[in-house]
Amino acid sequence: MNLTPNFSLIVMMGLFLVLMLVLNSVLFQPMLRVIGERRARTEGRKKDAAAANAKADGIWENYQKEISAARAQADAARMSIIRDAEGQKAKMTEAAAGEAEKTIAELRARIASEATEARAAVRGQVNALATSMAEKILGRSV
Numbered sequence: 001m002n003l004t005p006n007f008s009l010i011v012m013m014g015l016f017l018v019l020m021l022v023l024n025s026v027l028f029q030p031m032l033r034v035i036g037e038r039r040a041r042t043e044g045r046k047k048d049a050a051a052a053n054a055k056a057d058g059i060w061e062n063y064q065k066e067i068s069a070a071r072a073q074a075d076a077a078r079m080s081i082i083r084d085a086e087g088q089k090a091k092m093t094e095a096a097a098g099e100a101e102k103t104i105a106e107l108r109a110r111i112a113s114e115a116t117e118a119r120a121a122v123r124g125q126v127n128a129l130a131t132s133m134a135e136k137i138l139g140r141s142v
Contacts, residue, residue: 134142 131142
């Protein structure tokens with residue numbers, strides 16, 4: 001076994017260095033540049049996606065706030081309408097109660113008047129009826 005270096009070793013080392021320089025400039029550097037560009041684009045797109053997500057979250061929160069404000073405004077309007085309706089109901093109830101009391105008072109006055117007239121008519125007929133009954137019972141004119 002002979003382990004001494006010879007001229008072919010130097011030639012191989014030279015070819016290796018030349019091949020390494022050529023492959024470095026032709027293959028390795030462009031590949032590393034492409035990988036770096038892809039990494040930069042990926043990072044940029046991740047940042048853009050994160051910014052878009054943050055913007056979407058902001059828009060969503062704003063939307064939720066506007067919805068809450070609109071609901072509160074609608075609730076306030078509904079409550080205002082209910083209070084107005086209850087006020088109108090109370091006014092109508094009071095007006096109807098007043099009208100009913102007025103009608104009842106008129107009917108009571110009319111009934112009292114008719115009762116007085118009926119009593120007067122009956123009193124006028126009482127004497128005639130009493131006389132007529134007395135004549136029938138006694139069998140003679142009184």
